[in-house]
Amino acid sequence: MSQTPQLLVAAEDSAGRAGPLPRLARLAYGGDYNPEQWPESVWAEDVELMRVAGVNLVSVGIFAWALLEPAEGQFEFGWFDRLLDLLHDGGIGVDLATPTAVPPAWFRRRHPQARLVDRHGLALGGGARQSFCPSSPAYAEASARITEQLARRYADHPALVLWHSHNEYGGANALCYCATSAEAFRDWLRDRYGDDLDRLNTAWGTTFWGQRYADWAEIEPPSHAPTSVNPTQQLDFLRFSSDAHLGNFRRERDILHRLSPGVPVTTNFMIANCKTIDYWRWAAEVDVVSNDHYLRAEEPDNHIELAMCADLTRAVAGGRPWLLMEHATSAVNWQPRNIAKRPGELRRNSLSHLARGAESALFFQWRASRFGAEKFHSAMLPHGGTDTRIWREVVALGADLPSLEPLRGTRVVADVAVLWDWESWWAVELDWRPSVDLDYRERMAAYYERLWRDRLSVDFAHPERALDGYRLVVVPSLYLTTPAAAENLRRYVAGGGTLLVSYFSGIVDADDAIHPGGHPGALRELLGLTVEEFLPLRSGETVRLAAVDADPARAGAEVTGDVWAEVVVPQGATPVLSYLDGPAAGGPAVTRHTLGAGHAWYVSTRLTAAGLAPVLRAAYRDAGLVPPDGVPEGVELVRRAGADGSRFLIAINHTDREVELAATGTDLLDGSFQPGVCRIPAGGVRALRA
Numbered sequence: 001m002s003q004t005p006q007l008l009v010a011a012e013d014s015a016g017r018a019g020p021l022p023r024l025a026r027l028a029y030g031g032d033y034n035p036e037q038w039p040e041s042v043w044a045e046d047v048e049l050m051r052v053a054g055v056n057l058v059s060v061g062i063f064a065w066a067l068l069e070p071a072e073g074q075f076e077f078g079w080f081d082r083l084l085d086l087l088h089d090g091g092i093g094v095d096l097a098t099p100t101a102v103p104p105a106w107f108r109r110r111h112p113q114a115r116l117v118d119r120h121g122l123a124l125g126g127g128a129r130q131s132f133c134p135s136s137p138a139y140a141e142a143s144a145r146i147t148e149q150l151a152r153r154y155a156d157h158p159a160l161v162l163w164h165s166h167n168e169y170g171g172a173n174a175l176c177y178c179a180t181s182a183e184a185f186r187d188w189l190r191d192r193y194g195d196d197l198d199r200l201n202t203a204w205g206t207t208f209w210g211q212r213y214a215d216w217a218e219i220e221p222p223s224h225a226p227t228s229v230n231p232t233q234q235l236d237f238l239r240f241s242s243d244a245h246l247g248n249f250r251r252e253r254d255i256l257h258r259l260s261p262g263v264p265v266t267t268n269f270m271i272a273n274c275k276t277i278d279y280w281r282w283a284a285e286v287d288v289v290s291n292d293h294y295l296r297a298e299e300p301d302n303h304i305e306l307a308m309c310a311d312l313t314r315a316v317a318g319g320r321p322w323l324l325m326e327h328a329t330s331a332v333n334w335q336p337r338n339i340a341k342r343p344g345e346l347r348r349n350s351l352s353h354l355a356r357g358a359e360s361a362l363f364f365q366w367r368a369s370r371f372g373a374e375k376f377h378s379a380m381l382p383h384g385g386t387d388t389r390i391w392r393e394v395v396a397l398g399a400d401l402p403s404l405e406p407l408r409g410t411r412v413v414a415d416v417a418v419l420w421d422w423e424s425w426w427a428v429e430l431d432w433r434p435s436v437d438l439d440y441r442e443r444m445a446a447y448y449e450r451l452w453r454d455r456l457s458v459d460f461a462h463p464e465r466a467l468d469g470y471r472l473v474v475v476p477s478l479y480l481t482t483p484a485a486a487e488n489l490r491r492y493v494a495g496g497g498t499l500l501v502s503y504f505s506g507i508v509d510a511d512d513a514i515h516p517g518g519h520p521g522a523l524r525e526l527l528g529l530t531v532e533e534f535l536p537l538r539s540g541e542t543v544r545l546a547a548v549d550a551d552p553a554r555a556g557a558e559v560t561g562d563v564w565a566e567v568v569v570p571q572g573a574t575p576v577l578s579y580l581d582g583p584a585a586g587g588p589a590v591t592r593h594t595l596g597a598g599h600a601w602y603v604s605t606r607l608t609a610a611g612l613a614p615v616l617r618a619a620y621r622d623a624g625l626v627p628p629d630g631v632p633e634g635v636e637l638v639r640r641a642g643a644d645g646s647r648f649l650i651a652i653n654h655t656d657r658e659v660e661l662a663a664t665g666t667d668l669l670d671g672s673f674q675p676g677v678c679r680i681p682a683g684g685v686r687a688l689r690a
């Protein structure tokens with residue numbers, strides 16, 4: 001432990017900008033390091049190669065519980081001491097994980113009542129990971145003990161930069177239906193309803209189907225049942241389950257804060273890809289937000305989904321910098337077909353996250369595993385070693401990162417806010433909705449993609465968050481709308497904002513009870529209309545829409561929708577597009593309502609990608625938004641601004657040909673000056689300082 005890594009500084013970097021990791025003075029580069037898979041003789045080579053690659057931060061110990069505590073209460077830290085010292089000597093900072101995502105086999109054997117039970121009552125097997133009940137007192141005790149041991153031992157270790165609690169809470173064991181969970185659920189409900197069973201009965205609407213409860217002990221989790229289980233019971237169980245994991249996180253965080261003050265604590269989110277965790281609530285509890293992102297490798301233009309996840313991560317982080325905790329250098333091993341990244345894709349992916357607010361590019365994992373479940377997963381150091389394309393790209397990216405330091409402390413400039421809400425996602429996809437084709441994430445991704453293609457930058461926002469300053473707010477799906485959210489949107493529009501709301505929004509309150517007075521109860525006055533009937537479409541059925549004042553026979557004036565249509569009755573709103581055919585033929589399909597100084601648009605069908613373009617363009621006009629002109633297809637743009645007036649434009653060329661963009665500035669990456677016409681090589685990236 002002799003050498004002080006140059007990376008560790010007291011608080012802020014030399015320019016006075018505090019990043020998410022006060023102890024790390026640079027953008028973080030590295031990844032999960034699981035050296036327990038290798039003889040110690042390999043570790044020195046690892047550290048040597050990390051230095052070659054520019055690695056400055058590794059996450060260690062994530063799955064090491066069985067090795068750190070081989071028998072209950074017996075600890076073996078010698079190997080871990082040597083590892084941390086070695087990393088420190090090599091100038092590599094440590095993101096130190098509590099290993100609590102995988103309890104050792106002895107825990108499972110000793111505490112069979114801590115096993116995860118699925119909704120069919122089946123206790124799930126071991127030999128995997130995360131197969132424990134999140135509400136288990138035995139787990140709480142054991143995980144607190146190992147956390148405390150680690151914190152006591154390593155709080156003052158000079159390599160320590162960050163604590164990493166657990167791994168992907170809610171990933172594999174999101175929901176547990178065992179007797180312990182049932183008890184914990186009841187406790188949670190007593191808390192939510194102020195120990196007042198009448199309140200619960202009212203919230204759950206238990207007078208219907210004769211479900212009234214007379215005793216808390218009668219309440220069960222929504223296990224597999226003969227038919228649909230009470231929707232509010234299901235919704236509350238989802239809330240409870242997110243909170244059960246949050247309780248586990250808080251326990252570890254509080255131990256770490258107490259024993260290791262001043263060192264930030266994070267846990268890796270899986271934003272937009274983990275439905276069961278309400279990350280708005282979680283983000284308020286971590287010292288720094290971090291996220292894992294894996295490309296949907298088979299999907300075309302999957303960098304757009306990446307951008308959406310990065311923007312959503314920045315949103316839950318409150319606009320502050322966040323950490324990209326995991327992504328892949330190339331293929332993963334858990335998708336149906338694990339498509340390798342093409343040359344340059346790794347760099348573009350990492351730089352897109354960085355452009356959108358990440359202050360790290362960390363990967364799963366450092367060295368590819370020889371054995372176990374993830375041996376076909378890519379790594380920074382592939383099975384083929386250093387004479388490989390992936391290694392060369394890893395080294396090149398590590399060399400690139402320092403040039404992007406000026407981006408730290410600057411903020412992404414966004415034009416549009418898109419509302420995202422986990423509770424609404426949960427509620428809209430419960431069973432017995434008007435259509436099984438209601439798909440929250442699909443609508444989010446569809447609207448996001450249109451905005452991305454129009455080169456408008458997006459901030460996501462919670463529905464109850466103030467929206468001043470955005471020219472346009474888009475609500476792709478908000479079935480569950482609280483009165484506070486509805487009032488927030490009304491205030492925004494009345495104050496001059498432009499709002500666009502998509503179908504089946506504003507329908508229920510936080511208890512999944514229909515807002516009274518006709519649909520969409522929470523938004524009726526704001527949108528200036530009533531939805532008299534939902535008209536879900538048959539599988540594959542489409543509807544045609546045309547401008548009300550255009551000749552419907554004119555080809556090209558039409559747009560198409562599917563999945564959903566409605567009988568929309570304007571009450572102040574003006575029809576803009578109407579249905580040409582289908583069950584709502586002749587009725588309004590898209591409307592516009594003027595309220596105060598602003599406008600509220602309503603879209604009553606699932607517009608196809610092509611259909612979204614003209615409708616959003618019309619809303620942009622109201623919002624005074626002009627999508628940048630002349631940006632070549634396939635080029636991603638992110639604008640950043642510093643408090644000191646500095647301006648940056650990051651342009652990522654996802655095509656395989658050189659493109660030109662009208663922009664001036666000096667490229668942080670290669671130092672070249674781009675005078676008016678910025679040339680971006682095929683698959684390349686420019687980070688221009690204006």
Ligand code: GAL
Nearest residue numbers: 167168292294326332364377
């Ligand atoms: C993540 C997980 C890692 C690794 C990775 C593989 O979800 O946190 O431990 O399994 O996936 O893509």
